[in-house]
Structure formats: structure tokens, C-alpha cells
Amino acid sequence: MPSTDDDIAIRTTDLRKTYNSEVAVERLSLAIPTGTVYGFLGPNGAGKTTTMRLLTGLTGPTSGSVRVRGVDVTDRRALASRIGYLPETPPLYEEFSAREQLEYVADLRDVPQDVARDRIDGYLDRFDLRGDADKRIEAYSKGMRQKTAFVQSVLHDPDVLFLDEPTSGLDPRAARAIRRSITAFADRGTTVFLSTHILPVVEAIADAVGVLFDGRLVAEGTPEEVQNRAETGASDSLEDAFLAVTSDHRSDAPHTGE
Ligand SMILES: Nc1ncnc2c1ncn2[C@@H]1O[C@H](COP(=O)(O)OP(=O)(O)OP(=O)(O)O)[C@@H](O)[C@H]1O
Numbered sequence: 224m225p226s227t228d229d230d231i232a233i234r235t236t237d238l239r240k241t242y243n244s245e246v247a248v249e250r251l252s253l254a255i256p257t258g259t260v261y262g263f264l265g266p267n268g269a270g271k272t273t274t275m276r277l278l279t280g281l282t283g284p285t286s287g288s289v290r291v292r293g294v295d296v297t298d299r300r301a302l303a304s305r306i307g308y309l310p311e312t313p314p315l316y317e318e319f320s321a322r323e324q325l326e327y328v329a330d331l332r333d334v335p336q337d338v339a340r341d342r343i344d345g346y347l348d349r350f351d352l353r354g355d356a357d358k359r360i361e362a363y364s365k366g367m368r369q370k371t372a373f374v375q376s377v378l379h380d381p382d383v384l385f386l387d388e389p390t391s392g393l394d395p396r397a398a399r400a401i402r403r404s405i406t407a408f409a410d411r412g413t414t415v416f417l418s419t420h421i422l423p424v425v426e427a428i429a430d431a432v433g434v435l436f437d438g439r440l441v442a443e444g445t446p447e448e449v450q451n452r453a454e455t456g457a458s459d460s461l462e463d464a465f466l467a468v469t470s471d472h473r474s475d476a477p478h479t480g481e
């Protein structure tokens with residue numbers, strides 16, 4: 224039976240994005256089922272951030288289309304309450320405290336005040352931020368900023384969550400708290416689109432993996448399928464598979480720098 228927009232949380236059709244003569248994303252067609260944790264992999268410059276920006280409607284495609292939960296991403300108003308986005312460089316107000324930042328974002332997303340207060344307290348505890356919650360963000364470490372930014376992306380309980388390197392700069396305890404949160408969201412039916420270079424994280428929590436190389440999807444499937452397809456031999460890890468599928472295509476690249 225063909226899948227419908229009810230089952231498919233993220234659907235892209237022949238997505239293409241160019242910057243002048245540079246092709247950043249080429250003929251990308253994705254159909255990611257609701258509730259999936261999708262690990263989005265690719266070497267530096269492959270087009271992952273560009274894809275995230277296309278999927279969240281922050282940049283328009285040169286051609287092709289994107290629907291998230293059945294809504295065309297050009298309809299930003301309809302989409303805002305349904306998606307959460309943690310970008311590579313999260314927007315935080317330096318002069319705010321974490322609590323002020325989170326209250327501000329909850330208000331923007333129309334989360335009722337009492338619900339917001341409870342959620343914020345819960346997240347501040349879970350991420351060991353409660354003691355620093357009233358300090359200005361300008362005095363925060365990279366990890367404290369990253370945790371605050373993660374919380375702000377999930378405060379409104381979005382249906383689809385886009386995360387760009389969510390565990391970047393985090394110590395093992397904080398990274399584990401984020402991984403557990405991602406899994407808990409997915410268990411409740413949230414779809415998580417996760418871009419990261421940390422392959423063990425993908426191995427641990429992703430249901431499906433897509434590998435982008437030079438703007439094109441060069442492998443897709445469960446982590447096991449991608450590993451098997453790469454035929455890496457004895458040591459079957461996602462890292463071996465990643466290196467195999469991206470080097471298979473390396474000869475097509477105009478210049479590898481190696
Ligand atoms: N605003 C822009 N203007 C021009 N070119 C851009 C722009 N954004 C991205 N590109 C180009 O598009 C290609 C893909 O970049 P992108 O940032 O999407 O890759 P990435 O996979 O996220 O890389 P990384 O893992 O290093 O963050 C690169 O060649 C990059 O130079």
C-alpha cells in the first residue's frame with residue numbers, strides 16, 4: 224500500500240539547491256516515517272546543513288519540494304508549532320539567563336505559562352542547569368549553551384525535531400542525557416532528524432540512516448543494512464560503512480584534497 228502523509232513525517236521530492244555554480248543538494252528524495260530517528264551522515268561539505276535548512280523552510284530550494292507532517296514547508300506559520308530545530312549555531316540572547324531565554328521561547332511558541340514553567344524546571348533539572356538557570360548566558364560554557372539550546376528546541380513538544388550535532392561540546396553525562404531525551408521523544412512518536420559526525424550516537428539510537436555525499440544520497444537503510452551494503456569485510460561498524468560508501472563515490476568528486 225502506498226504510504227500517505229500520515230505515515231510519512233518528512234517527504235522531499237527531487238530536492239535541489241545550488242549556490243551560484245555550486246550544487247549543495249542534488250535530487251534528494253526522502254520519505255521518513257513518523258516516529259523514526261533518522262541519522263543523517265556525510266563528510267564535511269556534503270550538504271547536511273543545507274538540507275536541514277531546506278527541511279525547516281529556512282532556505283528555499285532551487286527546485287523540488289518539502290512536506291513535513293503533510294505541510295509544505297513554505298507555510299512557515301503552520302509549521303512553526305510542529306517542528307523544533309537545533310541549528311549548528313543556536314540563537315541565544317547573551318543578556319538573558321537560561322530561564323529567561325526558555326520562558327521567552329515558550330511564550331513565542333504559545334506554550335501556556337503553567338505548562339512552560341513545569342517543563343522548564345523539569346529540563347533544567349535533567350540537564351543539571353538548575354543552579355545556573357538565573358545567570359546570564361554570556362557567562363555560560365559551550366556545553367551549558369548547547370544544553371539550553373536543545374531545551375529551547377523541544378519546549379513546545381514538536382512533532383518533528385531537527386538536530387544538528389546536538390551533543391557537540393557536551394561532556395559524557397550531558398551527551399547521555401540528550402541521547403536519552405531523543406530516544407524518549409521517538410518512543411512517544413516524535414520524528415527526529417539527526418545530523419552528526421558522532422557515529423556511535425547514530426549506531427546507538429537511529430532506526431534509519433542516510434549518507435549524503437556531494438549533495439547526493441549515496442546510501443540509506445537501517446544501520447545494519449547500510450553496514451551490510453557497504454561490504455566492509457570483517458570489522459562491521461557504521462564508521463567502516465561510512466568510509467566505504469563515501470570513498471566509493473570519491474572518484475566522482477572533482478577534487479578530494481587528499
Ligand atoms: N550560503 C552559502 N553560500 C554559498 N555556498 C554555500 C552556502 N551554504 C553552503 N554552501 C556550500 O554548499 C555545500 C554544502 O555545505 P553544507 O554546509 O550544507 O555542508 P555540511 O554537510 O553541513 O558540512 P559540515 O559537515 O562541514 O558542516 C558546500 O560546498 C558549501 O560551501
